[in-house]
Amino acid sequence: MKTAIITGASSGIGRAVAEKLAHAGWSIGLIARRSDVLEEMAASLPDAMALPCDVSDAAAVEEAFAVFAAKYGHLALLFNNAGVFTPQADIDDVPLDDWDRALSVNLTGMFLCARQAFGQMKRQEPRGGRIINNGSVSAHVPRPQAVTYTVTKHAITGLTKQLALDGRELDICCGQIDIGNTYTEMLADISDAAIAKGETPPPSFDVSHVADSVLAMAELPLNANVLFQTIMARGMPYVGRG
Template structure:
């Protein structure tokens, strides 16, 4: 059972918030009292989420943002701090899957697209989030890696490379900021019920279910709950962690 008071007085910033895991996390933060800044490239879906959070009594700022564009990231975080005065929790969740291909068949523009969004985008978000957290003397960052960040994926070299790199980035940042009152962790989801999984399987979800030893897909809310725990006081002794939440898929 969650404590509905965990994030009262806190400010959370969530990327990739328009759907899937990001959406579930934004709703959960708001439900537990946080003021939430939500960002995504999809303006319409972002607006729908903003309206839903407000209908349920939450305080929310919606900022359209492509994490592959550094200027947009800087603006999104600046607007968050301008509106709410601080930044306590940042969930860097925006990411995309690659077009399945063997390494020699990967086009350079596809490689760059995946790395720009998944890895460079995460780094750019962290750069500005951490600057604010250093200034205020506290904060928590959680990055979305993947089960593909600790194993190979046939046809998924670009995606897997980006997610492996996020773990290294997370662990290095955790050491950089541990003495400054700031924690940095990563979650590694497996096969989750999200629009990305629909795209990846071509709508044949059973293919993904068959990969899961537990016999089902994970729910976005299950990943969101882990993110909130990492951002809460109960996760206060956890930094540099890469927490696998994948139903045994990566074993």
């Protein structure tokens, strides 16, 4: 069965991936906090259900996955995508509330969703499934003044490797897509800040290419796995030496 849960599904990358998979024949569970947006999305897609919850709330996440399993009986894919980018600052100027928020959404939230998906995939018949974590190029190289985002995304790389290892004998694949500068609301804020300073905004690319890449990873057979994929704007200064 082509069944998937997508977190952070109400906007940006999550929304693009949800729409792409839904129109490719997947049955979709949509997780985000904005129930009104999710209900609108679910009504517009061929086979989708709104599962409004805060990914950092363990009980709410457990309930959302249980509701999805009760309807479909199977989970083939989790696109573990929900995340936040807190205001840029040097570490000594980062409010502790921003640190706590980044940890709760970007790390605890992804852990909680992976935990529920892994358990469902281990128990179900046929056994197995795939988890795709949204890592970001910040999982490998930092953006200036982005300590909360960088640290949490580095941690996601460890989560991906651990899940890939622990899922190996259970027919559970785990991979990570590291996305650089796709033009979404998050990058729009960074671009606007650059323009306000009289700087050139960072190069970017269309979010539809991310959705294409996730779909390609998702539709692999379970004896194949893309462990890490990087997709980014060609002009990004991701590789090279100063």
